[in-house]
Amino acid sequence: MAASAEGLAAVPRRLADGAGAALAYLWSGWGAVASLLLFCALWEWGGQYYGPLILPGPLATFERLGDMLASGLAAPELWISARRTLTGLGAAVLAGSVLGMLAGRSVTAALLSRPLVTLLLGMPPIAWLVLAMLWFGMGDATPVFTVAVACFPIVFAGAMQGARTLDGQLTDVARVYRLPWWTTLFDVHLPHVVSYLLPAWITALGISWKVVVMAELLAASDGAGAALAVSRAQLDMAGSMGWIVAVLGLLLAIEYLLLEPLKRTIERWRAADAP
Structure with missing residues (x-):
């Protein structure tokens, strides 16, 4: 009681x-x-x-974006872009986080993977897009693959660095006190590794939206990038700026409503340790 x-x-x-x-x-x-x-x-x-012909102001841009949302034109295209972005980003985050942490726990694997990561980071996304267009054609697979392969090395490098810098003394203390493996993983290892992973995830999030809009503009018939290409062809500067603002708004919403609160929740121990 x-x-x-x-x-x-x-x-x-x-x-x-x-x-x-x-x-x-x-x-x-x-x-x-x-x-x-x-x-x-x-x-x-x-x-x-x-002038509005070169650079429409914020009021004209938001008014045009509001018209596109009210007419039902913007929401389906933004959903298609968001689906492609999150699919490619999710694949990169999952594969990069797991493989990066595994590589970080092995000196040999870290040395072998470092030049490969450098090559992947140096490969322009537009080159991956051209290859994806030849491999997959004009469908969902092309932007999703391009996003995944562009974001993977960033997440992999962050995960590997986080795993390599784990404090061995804390691991030894957990072993001496015979802590369960899940306690060691979630209370000792993950808080440190995630402090490296979250900045990599946020960076990959920004890159993913840039890459998916570029891929849709060149290799898709739907999505925000394709709609941006149509607005450009029609010389609709307010519409073009509206699509850009809509994509940036989704990017900021995902970062500040999802990733940033997650970061603050996971890194509460930093505030507790602060003097």
């Missing part, structure tokens, strides 16, 4: 801690909001200087 009472008493405290963490996260976003507003101000100045 006493244990049950303590558990019930802890519920409000956990809710309060969660609400406090959410408010702290929202308050910490003022810097990002300020930078976006500054960017919009510079964008408005550029639009007024060059």
